[in-house]
Amino acid sequence: MIKCTKCQLADSVMRAGFVRGRQRYQCKACNFHFTDEKPLAVPERKRRQTTISDVAKALGVAPSTVSRALNGHSDISATTRQAIIEVARQLDYHPNLLAQSLKSSETYTIGVVIPDIERPFFATAISGIQQVAAEAGYRVMICQSKESYATEVSNVQALIASRVDGLLICHSRETENFDHVKPQACRGVPVIHFDRVSNEVDSAKVILDDWNGAFQVTEHLIEQGARRIAILAGPESLLISRNRLAGYLSAIQKYKLPILDELRAHIDFRTESAVAALDAWLALPNPPDAIFAINYVNAFDLLIALKARHIRVPEEVAVVGFGDEFMASMIEPGLTTVNLHPYRIGQQAARLFLEQIQQKEQFQPRTFVITGDLVVRQSSLKGKGPASFFKLNI
Amino acid sequence: MIKCTKCQLADSVMRAGFVRGRQRYQCKACNFHFTDEKPLAVPERKRRQTTISDVAKALGVAPSTVSRALNGHSDISATTRQAIIEVARQLDYHPNLLAQSLKSSETYTIGVVIPDIERPFFATAISGIQQVAAEAGYRVMICQSKESYATEVSNVQALIASRVDGLLICHSRETENFDHVKPQACRGVPVIHFDRVSNEVDSAKVILDDWNGAFQVTEHLIEQGARRIAILAGPESLLISRNRLAGYLSAIQKYKLPILDELRAHIDFRTESAVAALDAWLALPNPPDAIFAINYVNAFDLLIALKARHIRVPEEVAVVGFGDEFMASMIEPGLTTVNLHPYRIGQQAARLFLEQIQQKEQFQPRTFVITGDLVVRQSSLKGKGPASFFKLNI
DNA sequence: AGCGTTTCCGGTAACGTTGCCGATAGTTTT
């Protein structure tokens, strides 16, 4: 006979359904429901790390006392504190950051969204972010959008859901809608943009001066004696493409050279497109004597294609790129480029985040502009201008 | 006159010290302590995200009911569930992953420790890790040791403290003590090693077959007609250095070529050291006709130094490297290397982690060996062997 | 001694979520 677990009576107990795999009973006397088999009492105790309560129990003090001792709080005697610290050490206690974060709603984690970590520019930028973040005690969680808008959105949402303290983002090429990084979508989490930014969002930004960099390389080519400078630009819709084109045009205008439309190509950055543009230029009655590729990979494409066509660089055609990766110094001839300082960009983005965290509501979003440096190598040295006396970066 | 906040009497109240910046009183009647100024009642309500209780209150149901509805639990009616889902959507509710993690002690986060994210090998490996992790719903937290043992240890501890579900690590060069990745130090968190592993720890590992790769390139050089093959190895203490040397020696022995000690150099991977070793070889009465650099950066160093010395590659000296980065195809001449498949290594490490999570105690640590593929380019094509008919990877 | 003060520790609640179980109304079976 089944006895009620509450009033211990057996007569008044009757069955009351079968629920969650167990027979259920109801005591008519005390009106109490219960199931027969008592819980299996967690046969296999889940492997737990030492908690503050374990330390407290070991010493016979309250958990809050242990917390105070370990956090250097004042309301505690020196002897008690020493004892607690010692026991905590013995038990190998480490605070549970999850619980701390839940309590304080600070995770000390920064979320970073980039298009592709395999591209040296972003890898270096992340390194810069991490250096600054680590010094301030922040961890970094990295997501790649792989240039997909949908992935970017889901990355941002996942990071926000993880309650990161801030979000550093460089948008994918596909991204045209920026609702997912707006304040209401990010629920007050500070968002810092770098490299590819959006003017739709009122946030702190770190951008590079595309106009200036393009102006520098173009001016350098002109100083080297180039007069018919072609530009291998990207899609006209892309902001970086427009800015670099503008810098190029400004330099041309400054030196009162003619602007030749047949020497401007907008491509999609694929190698085949770059080579096709090159061949079109070479077929002109008056081929260019210099080419500015606004993308360093396409600059490599050009160098290789030119070599295959037995056209000497820089004597017949000078070539300059944009973005000074390790490879630019490795290829033969060395590629003249603009060093975009990705490490600094990352550092600066992280610093802006720290600033925003510190100043809270007082923080005024501002845009930080990183200016690239011209790095002259052989690919542009036609030797007719003063730049040939620059120290070479081989 | 001050009244006791409990019994409302004023006569029995007397001052009882000054604590935490506020005057304190004690009621003699009811023996109750209190301070005068009541707490400022959080003047600025901390910006909170919508919680499950907010949704519950909006509908007049219990929080647990909301939880059940949102998690697709069964004990709920379809109408209630729909209403809850709708309100949750309206209030823009997103579950707090911190609270979920605290409750479930699962963070769905993998910690990754690598020496340097800027090195293409690791950037690609991380990409592989992330792809597999993301598909399984895991996030990735990345730390760089920058080849420092101390940094590595602190990274590991920080990740463990963050309660990551698993740890994927490639040790720094400095690391000789592996206590920080042993089970007791990691408190049961699964640890997977990749690339640079330790045999001291009984963990799942993904390694690349250094011996086989070295054997392949050396055999290739021999087939190309090389007979005096030098090896530019790393420090003798380094495992990869020893393994690649062994593969090299095995190939030499297989073809019954003499092992020449003067053609073996152990360097510290710096460019100057590589060039010094090269010059020493060139000064020999019988210089080598091929060089195997066990590190791709040093292979580049050699190509550049040889070019500066007007020594033709591969005619006079063939050069092969190890690790097929993007640059190997860009440099002139293209560098023959072994593709180590870093992406696969990352994928495999992540898969081993998932396996271990799934199988729990039943998981048997195993070592996964990734075999590299020979990638032939111009730098090794002396044209005397069958390999010259290989399809070139330009 | 009497009163006010300081020191130090314990208890409670809350962060947000979910598992477990009890309660209740309505429905079906005997």
Added chain:
DNA sequence: AAAACTATCGGCAACGTTACCGGAAACGCT
């Protein structure tokens, strides 16, 4: 119609931590 059952929902507790405050003993001063 009583007994047995089902479908739903509410409440409690716990994950680990810490802020806040009350209690009590020790201390200091007149």
